[in-house]
Amino acid sequence: MAKQDIPKAYEAKEYEDSLYSAWEKSGFFNPDNLSGEPFSIMMPPPNVTGVLHLGHALENTLMDSMIRYQRMRGRKALLLPGTDHAAVATQARVEKNLMEQGIANPREHYGREKLLELIRAYSEESKATILSQIKKLGTSADWSRLAYTFDEQRSRAVNEMFVRMYHDGLIYRGYRVVNWSVKGQSTCSDDELVYVDRASKLYTFKYSKELPFTIATTRPETKLGDTAIAVHPSDERYKQYVGQVFDVEFGGNQLKLHVIEDEHVDPTFGTGALGVTPAHSPIDFEMYERQKALGNDIGLIQVVGVDGLMTQVAGTAYVGKTVEEARELVVAMLREKNLLVSEEEIEQSVGTSDRFGDIVEAIPMTQWFVAVNKEIPGRGKTLKELMKEAVAVGHNGDRDQKVEITPERFENSYYQWIDNLRDWCISRQIWWGHRIPVWYKGAEVFCGEHPPEVQGWTQDADTLDTWFSSGTWTFSTLGWPDTDTDFETFHPTSWMQMGYEILFFWMARMILMSTYALDQIPFKQVYIHGMLRDKNGQKFSKSLGNGIDPLDVIEAYSADALRYSLVTGVTPGNDSRFYEEKVEAAQRLVNKLWNISRFILTSVETIEHGKAFKELTPTTLADRWILSRLVRLEEEVSEHMQTADFSQASEKLREFTWNDFADWYLEASKSQRSDESTKTSTDAILVYVLEHLLTYWHPIMPFVTEQIWSYFVDEELLMAHAWPVMRMIDLDLDAEKEMVQLQALIGAIRTIRSENNVAPKQKVNVVIIGGVVLNEDEERSKFIKALAGVNDLNSADVLGDTINVASTVVGSMQVCVSLEGLVDKEAEQVKLSKQYEETLVYIKSLEGKLANETFVSKAPEHVVAGMKQNLADAQKKALTINEQLTSMGL
RNA sequence: GGGCGUUUAGCUCAGUUGGUUAGAGCGUCUCGUUUACACCGAGAAGGCCGGGGGUUCGAGCCCCUCAACGCCCACCA
Numbered sequence: 022m023a024k025q026d027i028p029k030a031y032e033a034k035e036y037e038d039s040l041y042s043a044w045e046k047s048g049f050f051n052p053d054n055l056s057g058e059p060f061s062i063m064m065p066p067p068n069v070t071g072v073l074h075l076g077h078a079l080e081n082t083l084m085d086s087m088i089r090y091q092r093m094r095g096r097k098a099l100l101l102p103g104t105d106h107a108a109v110a111t112q113a114r115v116e117k118n119l120m121e122q123g124i125a126n127p128r129e130h131y132g133r134e135k136l137l138e139l140i141r142a143y144s145e146e147s148k149a150t151i152l153s154q155i156k157k158l159g160t161s162a163d164w165s166r167l168a169y170t171f172d173e174q175r176s177r178a179v180n181e182m183f184v185r186m187y188h189d190g191l192i193y194r195g196y197r198v199v200n201w202s203v204k205g206q207s208t209c210s211d212d213e214l215v216y217v218d219r220a221s222k223l224y225t226f227k228y229s230k231e232l233p234f235t236i237a238t239t240r241p242e243t244k245l246g247d248t249a250i251a252v253h254p255s256d257e258r259y260k261q262y263v264g265q266v267f268d269v270e271f272g273g274n275q276l277k278l279h280v281i282e283d284e285h286v287d288p289t290f291g292t293g294a295l296g297v298t299p300a301h302s303p304i305d306f307e308m309y310e311r312q313k314a315l316g317n318d319i320g321l322i323q324v325v326g327v328d329g330l331m332t333q334v335a336g337t338a339y340v341g342k343t344v345e346e347a348r349e350l351v352v353a354m355l356r357e358k359n360l361l362v363s364e365e366e367i368e369q370s371v372g373t374s375d376r377f378g379d380i381v382e383a384i385p386m387t388q389w390f391v392a393v394n395k396e397i398p399g400r401g402k403t404l405k406e407l408m409k410e411a412v413a414v415g416h417n418g419d420r421d422q423k424v425e426i427t428p429e430r431f432e433n434s435y436y437q438w439i440d441n442l443r444d445w446c447i448s449r450q451i452w453w454g455h456r457i458p459v460w461y462k463g464a465e466v467f468c469g470e471h472p473p474e475v476q477g478w479t480q481d482a483d484t485l486d487t488w489f490s491s492g493t494w495t496f497s498t499l500g501w502p503d504t505d506t507d508f509e510t511f512h513p514t515s516w517m518q519m520g521y522e523i524l525f526f527w528m529a530r531m532i533l534m535s536t537y538a539l540d541q542i543p544f545k546q547v548y549i550h551g552m553l554r555d556k557n558g559q560k561f562s563k564s565l566g567n568g569i570d571p572l573d574v575i576e577a578y579s580a581d582a583l584r585y586s587l588v589t590g591v592t593p594g595n596d597s598r599f600y601e602e603k604v605e606a607a608q609r610l611v612n613k614l615w616n617i618s619r620f621i622l623t624s625v626e627t628i629e630h631g632k633a634f635k636e637l638t639p640t641t642l643a644d645r646w647i648l649s650r651l652v653r654l655e656e657e658v659s660e661h662m663q664t665a666d667f668s669q670a671s672e673k674l675r676e677f678t679w680n681d682f683a684d685w686y687l688e689a690s691k692s693q694r695s696d697e698s699t700k701t702s703t704d705a706i707l708v709y710v711l712e713h714l715l716t717y718w719h720p721i722m723p724f725v726t727e728q729i730w731s732y733f734v735d736e737e738l739l740m741a742h743a744w745p746v747m748r749m750i751d752l753d754l755d756a757e758k759e760m761v762q763l764q765a766l767i768g769a770i771r772t773i774r775s776e777n778n779v780a781p782k783q784k785v786n787v788v789i790i791g792g793v794v795l796n797e798d799e800e801r802s803k804f805i806k807a808l809a810g811v812n813d814l815n816s817a818d819v820l821g822d823t824i825n826v827a828s829t830v831v832g833s834m835q836v837c838v839s840l841e842g843l844v845d846k847e848a849e850q851v852k853l854s855k856q857y858e859e860t861l862v863y864i865k866s867l868e869g870k871l872a873n874e875t876f877v878s879k880a881p882e883h884v885v886a887g888m889k890q891n892l893a894d895a896q897k898k899a900l901t902i903n904e905q906l907t908s909m910g911l
Numbered sequence: 912g913g914g915c916g917u918u919u920a921g922c923u924c925a926g927u928u929g930g931u932u933a934g935a936g937c938g939u940c941u942c943g944u945u946u947a948c949a950c951c952g953a954g955a956a957g958g959c960c961g962g963g964g965g966u967u968c969g970a971g972c973c974c975c976u977c978a979a980c981g982c983c984c985a986c987c988a
Contacts, residue, residue, distance in 0.1 A: 237988055295988045434983060590924050606936055609950045620947030
């Protein structure tokens with residue numbers, strides 16, 4: 022490798038696209054080309070109309086780091102990508118665009134079929150955009166399995182789910198007060214409301230002078246539809262009136278006001294009497310239903326229509342007016358008739374539609390609902406109970422079917438949400454979405470995936486809440502309801518990540534559908550990430566104009582720097598700040614790694630890739646030290662990657678890369694390489710450590726590592742390279758008993774394999790550093806020869822089926838034996854002296870504690886024993902260092 | 912009203928079950944270096960780990976309490 026071949030600085034732009042297509046072409050994104058235990062992640066599908074934002078970048082980094090790690094660990098790894106038709110969001114977007122083009126009412130203007138065509142065209146067009154942007158991040162998803170929530174296969178799953186729930190009586194059509202967005206002309210679920218605080222007025226008034234009740238309201242106009250006055254059952258003030266019906270004239274209307282008792286009335290609030298408007302308040306509607314169940318029909322008067330205007334029954338003075346206008350009129354009327362007792366400025370939180378932004382109206386309508394509190398036939402449980410159980414104790418109480426949430430604390434809010442959950446309104450009046458699979462013919466109703474064959478049936482006009490289809494995502498993507506091998510192989514999925522803001526929307530629904538329809542949990546582990554904020558801790562938002570385009574970041578720095586800066590220094594579930602300086606620092610690290618590699622690859626010519634271990638004869642203290650650090654690094658990084666602690670993994674990697682390897686060993690290597698006696702082994706260690714370092718970095722920084730890899734490995738891609746597991750083992754080696762030692766080694770390796778769940782084809786590297794003292798040259802060479810011989814033996818002969826010796830990818834055992842020897846280097850002496858001092862301080866502190874009689878008498882035995890052991894170790898260490906220093910002439 | 916989070920260096924944040932001298936990045940200061948890298952190196956300053964109390968031989972970590980900031984849910988007649 023000639024030096025001029027590797028540029029001084031890493032220019033990501035020049036490599037990233039071609040690296041990505043090389044990965045794609047290799048086929049390793051597709052688990053069909055991989056073997057091993059399945060490991061699956063279903064990508065949370067971005068909205069078709071979405072543009073890539075930092076949230077996507079974060080999520081893709083998390084998923085891709087995990088899937089790359091698992092792939093390298095020998096798993097049959099599937100990251101399945103997809104997009105979401107995002108019913109309301111998409112239709113709202115297209116309608117908005119059309120309105121901006123001057124079409125005031127797109128639905129009326131185009132009609133259902135034509136508008137759907139326009140939306141379809143728009144989403145197909147923008148779908149491609151977000152997918153290509155995701156590739157820029159390096160996401161190693163299996164594009165051959167690309168799914169779309171609105172494609173044929175997924176629609177089948179949605180219909181199947183609906184039909185099953187319908188026939189189980191869990192989906193029903195009912196007349197109830199629902200959240201209605203006038204602007205969107207559709208219902209929305211309770212979860213789709215965004216509560217906004219705003220200044221409002223609380224009016225206290227009397228329906229009439231004669232009535233013994235004073236009522237408070239923030240919505241006087243709805244009082245035109247009151248049918249009752251509710252009081253608390255224990256409220257003595259009103260006891261005498263309960264059961265009576267008062268006829269009053271109110272705003273030109275004749276109201277029949279039933280005085281009823283209800284536990285839900287707070288006797289301490291206001292006058293303790295509540296005006297009941299069944300048609301325009303979910304709470305009041307419930308009271309209405311409770312009364313009905315008691316045989317008392319108090320009636321229901323709808324005074325606000327779906328157009329947001331007052332209805333005919335609101336009375337001639339109000340019909341056709343907006344609610345605001347009607348409010349003014351009613352208040353004026355109250356004033357005029359001297360019925361207004363007081364007006365008070367209050368802060369009120371009102372529910373607004375998360376997609377359309379308008380304040381939702383509570384309106385009674387016939388809609389479709391999922392019954393969450395109804396027992397599932399044959400299961401003895403409700404959907405609520407299923408949802409709870411999967412997280413609390415495991416599905417059907419099976420610990421292996423338990424959804425583990427990280428961090429755990431989100432379990433609390435999940436339970437709380439379930440407790441407050443009411444029946445889920447799933448029908449929407451927008452057109453873009455899965456049409457409800459129900460057909461009508463006169464009074465007949467048919468629910469099925471396909472309409473009845475005979476003529477005359479018309480399908481329900483409504484579509485399904487987009488989260489209904491999202492709920493099937495983990496398995497509809499795998500071919501359900503077909504009994505497909507993909508489904509058998511990859512479900513329940515292994516891991517899922519999502520932001521806490523969609524915990525209820527999505528995670529809960531996935532658990533609901535999966536446990537209900539499949540008797541399986543959708544995923545074993547859920548990693549909850551926080552939200553990204555700007556430098557000042559503010560949310561990224563269009564209105565603030567503080568957005569950062571990930572593609573710009575990639576362009577200016579590199580995808581690797583972006584990825585690193587997104588996952589470093591963050592804790593699961595906590596929000597984190599993202600700003601340019603962070604990426605700059607990350608890019609410096611990327612460049613550092615580049616330059617380390619550049620130095621090694623351009624100065625070491627003699628050591629071939631994959632052959633370094635054969636020349637590995639750690640000679641100096643620095644040699645042994647860097648190798649032991651490498652072993653430790655692998656242990657730590659593996660553990661952190663396994664538990665999705667990418668932040669810690671990247672910190673450890675950075676520390677090793679910059680401090681241990683670049684600043685320390687590389688500097689030491691310069692003098693070691695100028696000495697003929699240590700040159701070869703130093704070169705070998707440089708290459709050996711670099712190879713491993715690139716491997717361990719790869720899941721987090723795939724591009725730069727792959728590019729460097731390509732400089733010295735011709736055929737194999739780093740992404741498909743096996744993750745070398747490294748462990749240090751303690752053996753007293755003796756050349757005379759080499760076969761015995763080999764058996765011991767093999768035993769130790771088997772233990773490492775099973776303890777670390779190493780896949781059969783993965784290699785385990787064992788670095789023996791401590792406890793080896795082979796002074797005689799003859800002994801040494803004999804032993805190394807014996808060990809090296811392992812590599813030439815057929816695995817079946819010696820090692821059984823756990824270790825193969827076919828190539829560098831499939832396992833070989835690498836052993837490096839440390840030998841005594843020190844590097845004559847000032848820096849090392851300084852380092853040693855410092856270590857020595859530190860050790861002395863440590864010894865002193867331990868001695869001090871052990872001298873403390875109170876401590877020794879009260880502390881648990883094992884603690885004291887441990888400290889004594891530590892003390893002995895430290896003393897031993899001090900002695901060793903002292904000897905080393907002495908031999909250096911200090 | 913119920914639940915949860917955060918508070919650690921000038922700034923942004925790590926800190927895994929209580930145990931060695933509390934760490935990193937950025938920033939600041941000093942010195943050095945152009946021979947892998949100025950996207951550099953060596954070093955330094957900078958912390959009563961929000962306040963108070965408790966448990967313990969020992970607390971950033973566990974318990975109680977207070978405060979500030981933030982989030983979720985419910986209520987909002």
